[in-house]
Amino acid sequence: xxxxxxxxxxxxxxxxxxxxxxxxxxxxxxxxxxxxxxxxxxxxxxxxxxxxxxxxxxxxxxxxxxxxxxxxxxxxxxxxxxxxxxxxxxxxxxxxxxxxxxxxxxxxxxxxxxxxxxxxxxxxxxxxxxxxxxxxxxxxxxxxxxxxxxxxxxxxxxxxxxxxxxxxxxxxxxxxxxxxxxxxxxxxxxxxxxxxxxxxxxxxxxxxxxxxxxxxxxxxxxxxxxxxxxxxxxxxxxxxxxxxxxxxxxxxxxxxxxxxxxxxxxxxxxxxxxxxxxxxxxxxxxxxxxxxxxxxxxxxxxxxxxxxxxxxxxxxxxxxxxxxxxxxxxxxxxxxxxxxxxxxxxxxxxxxxxxxxxxxxxxxxxxxxxxxxxxxxxxxxxxxxxxxxxxxxxxxxxxxxx
Numbered sequence: 542x543x544x545x546x547x548x549x550x551x552x553x554x555x556x557x558x559x560x561x562x563x564x565x566x567x568x569x570x571x572x573x574x575x576x577x578x579x580x581x582x583x584x585x586x587x588x589x590x591x592x593x594x595x596x597x598x599x600x601x602x603x604x605x606x607x608x609x610x611x612x613x614x615x616x617x618x619x620x621x622x623x624x625x626x627x628x629x630x631x632x633x634x635x636x637x638x639x640x641x642x643x644x645x646x647x648x649x650x651x652x653x654x655x656x657x658x659x660x661x662x663x664x665x666x667x668x669x670x671x672x673x674x675x676x677x678x679x680x681x682x683x684x685x686x687x688x689x690x691x692x693x694x695x696x697x698x699x700x701x702x703x704x705x706x707x708x709x710x711x712x713x714x715x716x717x718x719x720x721x722x723x724x725x726x727x728x729x730x731x732x733x734x735x736x737x738x739x740x741x742x743x744x745x746x747x748x749x750x751x752x753x754x755x756x757x758x759x760x761x762x763x764x765x766x767x768x769x770x771x772x773x774x775x776x777x778x779x780x781x782x783x784x785x786x787x788x789x790x791x792x793x794x795x796x797x798x799x800x801x802x803x804x805x806x807x808x809x810x811x812x813x814x815x816x817x818x819x820x821x822x823x824x825x826x827x828x829x830x831x832x833x834x835x836x837x838x839x840x841x842x843x844x845x846x847x848x849x850x851x852x853x854x855x856x857x858x859x860x861x862x863x864x865x866x867x868x869x870x871x872x873x874x875x876x877x878x879x880x881x882x883x884x885x886x887x888x889x890x891x892x893x894x895x896x897x898x899x900x901x902x903x904x905x906x907x908x909x910x911x912x913x914x915x916x917x918x919x920x921x922x923x924x925x926x927x928x929x930x931x932x933x934x935x936x937x938x939x940x941x942x943x
Contacts, residue, residue, distance in 0.1 A: 622704040626654045626667060632699065641689075641706055644682035654700075656680060658691065666693040667700060679704065723902050742797065753790040757783050803850070811846045812836060812873065815853055819871055822857050828886070831870040841880050845930050848907040849873075849882050852915070855900045856884045856926045864888025864924065875932075879913070882928040891919040904928070 622638035624631055631652045634642065642649055642657075654667050660677030674692040681687065688707040693700055760783050806814040812834050823830040841849070853871065860869055866888030874881040901917065904926070908915040913930040 622706070624654070624702040624704060626700040626702060627698055629654055629667060631657075638704060641679065641687075641704060642682050643685070648682055654702075659686075666691050666702065670695050676707065724906070726899075726902060749793050750790055753786050753793070756786050757790075760786075806846060806850055810837075810840055811849060814846075814850050815871065815873065818850070818854055819857060819869075822861055823869060828860075828866045829868045831868065833870070833872040835873070837873075837875045839875075841875065841930075841932055845880055845911060845932060848911055848913075849880055849928065849930055852904045852907055852926075852928050853882055853884060855904055859900055860884070860886045860888065860924075864890075877932070879932060880930045882930075883925065885923070885925045887922055888924060890921045890924050891917070 622641045623635045624638050625633040631649055631654055634646065634649045639646060639649060655664070657680055658666060658677045659680060660675060662673070662675035663677045665673050666675060666677070672692070672694050674690065676688065676690050678686045679689040690705040690707055692703045692705075695701075760779050803814050803817065805817050815834055816832060819830055819832060840846070857869070857871070860866055864886050866886035868887045870883075870885045872881075872883040872885075874883075905915045908928050908930060911930050913928065915929075916927045918925045918927075
């Protein structure tokens with residue numbers, strides 16, 4: 542049965558009730574007045590009661606019909622996705638609902654509503670008389686499925702369904718899960734990396750510096766225990782060997798010290814430390830190094846300097862190892878609010894299916910700890926890493942320690 546047929550029948554019932562009330566009053570009251578006092582009063586009261594009952598029925602009919610009559614005008618103006626279902630079929634759908642279903646008004650009107658929703662409570666949304674809400678799957682016109690939340694209410698003979706797309710919520714949950722997995726990976730690797738660094742430092746100290754100091758000691762002992770007055774040539778040769786070993790030892794100690802913490806960062810500031818690190822990594826003419834590091838008007842906080850330097854150090858090391866780039870550009874900017882670091886290369890880029898390594902995770906975590914952000918844009922021929930670090934500490938931010 543169409544909506545127009547139901548409206549016609551409702552109007553006919555309302556008109557009939559009105560005529561009944563008028564007829565009862567017009568015929569019953571004069572008849573009652575023509576009888577005796579007691580009988581006439583009884584007839585008049587009965588007629589007026591019947592007329593009042595008919596008038597009440599008219600009011601109920603109008604009250605029940607008004608919301609259904611208003612739906613066609615109300616539905617298009619509502620911002621949410623709204624479906625009107627009558628007799629199990631879609632009678633009306635506003636613009637957001639058509640976009641969610643992926644169809645036009647002509648392709649949606651008349652659809653079997655039971656085929657649109659799938660889930661444990663999908664039937665209750667269409668059959669129950671009261672208010673029902675449930676998370677179900679919506680089957681679009683093109684056959685694709687999307688998770689939605691549906692709140693259904695009965696209005697007259699119609700079921701009105703407010704549909705909310707849960708896709709953005711699921712995307713946010715997936716992003717949170719991905720970030721949680723990265724943090725768990727970082728936490729699992731942290732102890733391993735620390736132990737690896739300690740083992741590396743131990744080997745450097747024992748194998749290189751320890752052996753060099755032992756050699757110096759043996760050379761000095763050879764001179765000390767010489768049974769005869771040593772000749773000048775032997776003394777000079779041994780002294781040169783001791784001096785060379787001492788120089789190598791000093792270089793080793795300096796490299797280890799710079800690896801742990803560059804003194805330029807504390808003594809000269811972030812700009813000098815970034816220039817030194819970039820020139821130390823890219824000593825050859827290829828790849829070409831472009832530096833845009835102006836003098837900052839004021840020195841950033843120590844934790845911001847350290848995070849920025851470590852992010853730049855890790856990014857440039859990755860370029861040197863993996864990018865096969867011909868050009869590397871480093872840019873540093875700072876204002877009263879934030880510090881911005883940008884490192885760009887023209888290398889092979891990062892594959893979309895490449896799983897984020899520990900270096901990228903660490904860079905993101907350093908920025909996040911300060912309330913900042915790190916953005917990676919990579920494709921063949923262009924890879925860009927941008928780090929934004931606020932100068933004022935954010936609530937709950939923890940300073941990096943190395």
